[in-house]
Amino acid sequence: MSDTPDSQPESAPVAAGKSLDALLAEAQARIDEQKDAWMRALAEAENIRKRAQADVAAAHKFGVERFAEGLLPVMDSLEAALTAAADSPQALRDGLELTLKQLRAGFQRANMDEIAPAAGERFDPHKHQAMGAVDAPGAAPNSIVAVMLKGYRLHDRILRPALVTVAKALENGGENPISDSNLNTN
Numbered sequence: 001m002s003d004t005p006d007s008q009p010e011s012a013p014v015a016a017g018k019s020l021d022a023l024l025a026e027a028q029a030r031i032d033e034q035k036d037a038w039m040r041a042l043a044e045a046e047n048i049r050k051r052a053q054a055d056v057a058a059a060h061k062f063g064v065e066r067f068a069e070g071l072l073p074v075m076d077s078l079e080a081a082l083t084a085a086a087d088s089p090q091a092l093r094d095g096l097e098l099t100l101k102q103l104r105a106g107f108q109r110a111n112m113d114e115i116a117p118a119a120g121e122r123f124d125p126h127k128h129q130a131m132g133a134v135d136a137p138g139a140a141p142n143s144i145v146a147v148m149l150k151g152y153r154l155h156d157r158i159l160r161p162a163l164v165t166v167a168k169a170l171e172n173g174g175e176n177p178i179s180d181s182n183l184n185t186n
Contacts, residue, residue, distance in 0.1 A: 066109075066110070067106065067109075067110045070105075070106035070109055070110065071103075071106055073102050073106075074099055074102045074103045074106060077095060077098055077099040077102055078095075078096075078099050080095060081094075081095025081096055081098075081099060082095075107152075110154070111154060111155050112152055112153065112154050112159070113152065113153045114150050114151070114152060115127050115128070115150060115151030115152060115153055115158070115161065115162040116147060116150045116151075116162065117144050117147060117162055117164060118144070119144055119145060119146065119147075120139065120140075120143050120144065121143065122140075122142065122143055122144075123142045123143065123144055123164065123166045126158070126161075127153075127161055127162060128144065128151070128161050128162045128163075128164045129151075129161040129162070129163050129164070130165070130166045131148055131163045131164065131165060132165045132166075133165070133166050133167070133168035134165055134166075134167065134168065135167075135168060136167035136168075139167035140167065141167055141168060141169035142166055142168075142169075143166065143167050144164045144165070144166055144167075145164075145165045145166060145167050146164065146165045147162055147163070147164050148163040148164060148165065149162065149163040150162055151163070
């Protein structure tokens with residue numbers, strides 16, 4: 001093979017007659033467009049993040065707004081009942097009963113339920129808190145003997161368990177479990 005100019009391969013033809021400078025300019029323009037689109041997308045994502053943070057902050061700050069609005073009539077009724085108390089004890093009682101009814105309605109609108117177990121109901125540690133255990137003849141062990149304070153639930157979450165007294169099982173067949181006479185001595 002000889003090294004004649006005819007035997008050397010020709011340079012690759014420039015696409016559709018465009019010069020390398022024109023192709024470079026087009027490629028640079030596409031890169032600039034892509035960079036601009038990327039920067040806009042990045043800025044939009046940052047704006048969405050900031051809006052979401054502001055929404056969460058507002059939800060935390062004003063999350064109880066509806067509930068608080070429901071309590072305003074309760075406050076008004078309590079103030080009116082105290083004003084009427086000077087005139088008549090019956091007016092005070094009526095005012096307090098109306099206020100309690102309004103408060104219960106506010107709780108119901110906020111999906112708050114009372115936890116008020118009946119005597120004899122089985123103790124449930126998920127809804128009740130045992131404040132004491134007492135001997136209760138005739139009552140089943142771990143059954144509720146008395147309710148000291150009602151509990152409350154918001155949807156499925158316990159705000160406060162019901163404070164209860166439960167029946168305990170007697171040890172040693174009903175004898176005093178602390179007595180020395182129950183000890184086995186060898």
